[in-house]
Amino acid sequence: MARIIDVAKHAGVSVASVSRVLAGLPGVSEETRARVQAAAKALDYRPDLAARRLRSRRTDTIGLIVSDIRNPFFTEVSRAVEDMAYEHGQRVILCNADEDPEKEAFYLELMRNENVSGVILSPTLPLLSHFKAADYGFPIVLVDRCERGTEADAVVLDNLDAAYRLTEHLIERGYRKIACLYGAASATGQQRYEGYSQAMMRANLTLQGRALRPAVAEARGATLELLGGRQPPEALIASNGLLLLGIAEGVRELGLICPAQIAVAGFDDLPWVRLVDPGLTVVAQPTYDIGRAAIELLLQRIAQPSQAVRRVVLRGDLIVRGSTAARAATAPAGA
Amino acid sequence: MARIIDVAKHAGVSVASVSRVLAGLPGVSEETRARVQAAAKALDYRPDLAARRLRSRRTDTIGLIVSDIRNPFFTEVSRAVEDMAYEHGQRVILCNADEDPEKEAFYLELMRNENVSGVILSPTLPLLSHFKAADYGFPIVLVDRCERGTEADAVVLDNLDAAYRLTEHLIERGYRKIACLYGAASATGQQRYEGYSQAMMRANLTLQGRALRPAVAEARGATLELLGGRQPPEALIASNGLLLLGIAEGVRELGLICPAQIAVAGFDDLPWVRLVDPGLTVVAQPTYDIGRAAIELLLQRIAQPSQAVRRVVLRGDLIVRGSTAARAATAPAGA
DNA sequence: ACATCAAATGTAATCGATTACAACTAGAGC
DNA sequence: GCTCTAGTTGTAATCGATTACATTTGATGT
Incomplete structure (x- = not known):
């Protein structure tokens, strides 16, 4: 050579x-x-890149730490991040933290050792609660998750607003007993639950929330339980695509007709939601844009390490399909 | 520091x-x-990893070049690769070549510059046709795609066999006019088409194949066209999950009842295939195992660069669901 | 008491670039 | 003719580790 x-x-x-x-x-x-x-x-x-990096102290590498690349939301975000990164001459190291704070810490440590230019991270709840970007030796941009006081650049959906509108939509369509299955592991799930809560309380309706681990089987189980009990809800809301899948599985398993017997709505406009029977009403997230915005923020912060913290809040898009069609006047009580 | x-x-x-x-x-x-x-x-x-890498001439980094991480098959494979890689102290650089030979060449070049320990690659058709692992300065393992004479370690499904069995299953269930939509961009699509062909010919049935670019919209379009024409097929087969999704969209759009009016089958046991109406019959690929086998092959080749070329061929698992239920004796011709 | 040898430790070369600084050149201005 | 400047070019230090080789140490056998 x-x-x-x-x-x-x-x-x-x-x-x-x-x-x-x-x-x-x-x-x-x-x-x-x-x-x-x-x-x-x-x-x-x-x-020789190793030599160049040693001498120049720059690695032109960015780290992407997501909870699970198999979650379609992160798949799409990571795709955007990679596209943009390579366009800007950066490599991407991808890590799956699996919502596990230990793995997350391990990978953040790894990023430090790799001396990356910067990191894009979807933090776990415990990490986020005291998160300060300044605590790390490299620029960090959060995606998908962040709280009001978080001291870090971030790109997030307006979760509260989106969940509020989704719930409001169900109420307008005549549903009253609406349950919300939400992810307990992330700030995002909590915020969406909060949006649901506000909409329900404004309409003087009773809250019915289930905090779940972010897994399809969890949502499926909760669905079977809720719909099998006495006083089953008239509608189910999922705070993300995984849980929505679980609900769809549960509903199908019970042989219920949607929306006549149970209305369904959720987040993430995944390829399949228009295929399951009446089509599912969802809030679509601009996933590719989220990824792109994240890396733009990151590149700017790398260029300007001391600039003020910035936050990009994107709006979700409510897509109404058959799963939330207007409810029949009153359900015939017992026939 | x-x-x-x-x-x-x-x-x-x-x-x-x-x-x-x-x-x-x-x-x-x-x-x-x-x-x-x-x-x-x-x-x-x-x-300092840069210093260490400069002196030791080892990077402990592997490259993963897939066509598109948004394809659930590759999502799953890459997840397996990452898990195993980090367990073995290797970083992973992820690249999406988008079935574009130029991008693919660019990334392979990048891998050379990065001096990676090895690469896992799902090659495009033109690259595969003359592929020799020895032409590169680093170990390479192919995933998902490889041809009979390819001189490289590889992990693939027994595509011909799987497609044959899937087609045979449809024939046994009484379907005769079976069309196959397959990906034109990869060796895998061709091999699955070949399996379909053999099964059809063995039963003395007429082939009806459509080579498509690997995109949902392509399959949707082909489905509308085929089913809208005279002499529509009785069953459709997709050679991968993307095309299967397109078929499902097309069938739904036409309002046809599955399987009474059209049977559907395909590859990849994606989360949603059991949800769309009667449940879709598919060949499930052991995706995580494929990823794991790939990295095992790679690590072994890194340790033993001159060992003989090896190939891991995995068997697909036929999962029968409602979309291929036995065909009614003869369709009543006009009532 | 001394030669021998293995284990432990240290010194300095090395990996291959970037880059601060010095040196050289040629034309402009006086 | 001489100084000055601006534009090129070259020399050598440097980044921070690994590792070949040299050296020291201490135990062992005779």
Whole structure:
């Protein structure tokens, strides 16, 4: 493998000139530039990144720590992050923390060791509660999750508003007994539950919330339980796509007809929600935009480490489908 | 940030001793070991990875180049790869080549520059056709795609067999006019089409194949076209999850009843396939195992660069659901 | 008491770039 | 002709580890 000194010899110049040409710095004559480029091409020279990183103290690498890449929301976000990162000459190291604070700490530690340019993170609840971006040696941008007082750049959905509107929609359509299954592991789930709560209380309706671990089976179980009990709800809301899937499974398992017997709504406009029977009403998140906004914030902070904390709040898009069609006047009580 | 020389001074030993202790090499007294560890902890020392990589010529980084992480198959595979990689002290750089040979070449180039320990790759068709792992400066393992003569380690499904069994199942259930929508961009799609063809020919049935770009909209369009024409097929087969989704969309759009009016089957046991109306019959791929097998092959090849080429062929699992229920004796022709 | 040897430790070269600084060149101004 | 400046170019220090090789230490055998 050719080294910079080989290129220098081949071109008959010094290593400094080679370095300058290849870095595109000014102060090099056209002739030298041409000779160096020719030599580099002739020798198929490629700089050793380890050496460059050691000397320059820059890695051009960003870390992306999500809870689980298999969650379609994060899949999409990570895709956006990767696209943008490579466009800006950055590599991406991807990590799955599985909502586990220990794994999360491990990966943040890893990022420090890797000396990354910056990190995009969807934090667990315990980490978020005292989170200060300044505590880390590198720029951090949060995605999907953040609380009012969090001292960090962040890109989030307006969760409270979105959940409020979704719940309001159900109320308008005539549903009264509405239960909400929400993720207990993230701030986002809590905020969406809060939006649901506010809408319900405003309409003087009784809250029925279930905090769940973010897993399909959890939501399925809760659905079977709720709908199998006495006083089953008329409508179910899921705070994210995984839980929505679980609800759909449970409803299907019970053989209930949607929305006549049970209305369903949730978050994340996943490819399949329009396929299950009457089509599911959801709040769509602009996932790709979320990813893109996150990396833009990050790149700007890398360039300007001391700028004020910024927050991008995006609005969810309510997509109404058959699963929340207007409720029949009153359910015939016992026929 | 503490450097190794600081640790050495603090412990009253040489840098060599520190390095030895931290690398876990033998030939260090218990006392030195303890002092070094204490010093390292006291100073919160963390080795500079760039320096280490420069000197040791190892990066402990593997590259994962897939066509699109948003394809659930690759999502799952990449999850497995990441889990295993971090367990073995390797970082993962993730790249999406989008079935684009240029992007693919760019990323392979990047991997070379990064001096990765190895790469896991799902190659495009043109790359695969002349692929030799030995042409690259690093170990490579292929996933999901490989041809008979390919000179590279690979982990693949027994595509021909799986597609054959799936088609055979439809034939047994009484379907005759069976169309197959398959991905034109990958060897895998072609092999599955081949399995379909063999099963059809064995039963003396007429082939009806559509080579498509791997996109949901393509399959949806083809479905509308096929089912809208004269002589519509009685059953549709998709060679992967994306195309299956497109078929499901198309069928739903036309308001056809499955399987009475159209049977559907495909590949990939995605979370939603049991939810759409009668449940879709599919061949399930052991995706996590595929990812795990890939990285195991890779780690072994890294350890033993000159060992013989190996291939892991996994068997698909036919999961029968309502979408391929036995066909009614003969469709009443016009009532 | 001394040669021998293994274990422990230290010294310094090395990986391959970037970059501060010095040195050189040529033309402008006086 | 001489100084000054601006534009090029080169030399060598530097980043922070690993590791080949040299050296010291201490135990063992005779």
